[in-house]
Amino acid sequence: MSVLPVAPDQEIFIVDDDDALRDSLVWMLESSGYKVVAFDSAEAFLHAWHEGLAGxxxxxxxxxxxSGLELFEELGRRRCTLPVIFITGHGDVPMAVAALKKGAADFIEKPFADREMLALIEHCLQQERASRDKRRQEADTARRLEHLTQREREVLDLIIAGKLNKQIADVLGISIKTVEVHRARVMEKMGAHSLAELVQHVVTVEPAASVR
Incomplete structure (x- = not known):
């Protein structure tokens, strides 16, 4: 079996009290190239959990x-960002469906094929990588916004509102040349290479900016 490349910091965390199933999953996943950490109880995982976990x-x-559902709810209260795949018996499907509605990534019924589990895990890892990239981008944008001067922020808000340089100059009572200088500094400080990129980054962090 082969899997797509895994980010160096991503791990698969298995929480199951069934020794045989847990050991089987560990063997299957490790032989497929994943880093795996297994726990025999929800309490043990909760004790080891911290915000830096990825995977x-x-x-x-x-x-x-x-129970698994209780752990899932507690992790939600702690704002855990790990995608969760539930392992269920036939009678547990309604509970798993309820968990999906609360944000779980997916569930899989016992007995399951290795390829089904691998497909779910790879999907979750891709989702988790994308989510982390988005959070990093948003944090970077927020930091960059804090370094704008008051005038640069005023110019940025008007750019986001769709104003042209002449309109921005009229609103702020400054020359078009001064607007162009501020606009260039805003683009540089925000690390944006185009107007579209600038708008996209800002409204992702501050949705209200699009209606100012």
Whole structure:
């Protein structure tokens, strides 16, 4: 079996009290090139969890003590960003569907084929990478916005509002040449290579900016 390249910091976290199933999953995933960390209880995973974890979580619905659903809800309260794949028995499907409505990535019924699990995991890893990239971009944009001067921010807001340089000059009571200088500085500070890129970055971080 082969998988797509995995980001160096991504791991598959397995939480299942069934020793045989857990060991089988670990072997299958490691032999497919994934880094795997396994836990025999929800409590053990919760104790090890921290915000820096990246990858995805494969979680059994029913376990002694804290159930998979209870762990999922607690992770939600902690703003955990790991995609969660639930492992379910036939009778647990309604619970898994309910979890999907609360943000779980997917679920898979026992018994399942290795290729089905691998496909779900690869989808989740791609989703998690994209989500992290988006959060990094948003954080970078927010930092860049903080470094704009008041006048540069005023110019930016008017650019986002679709105003032309002459209109911006009229609104702010400055020359068109001065607007052009501020506009160039805004583009440079925001790391934008085009007007479309500038607008996209800003409205992603500040949706209200598009209606100012």
């Amino acid at each position: 995805c979580l494969v979680l059994d619905v029913r376990m002694p003590g804290m």
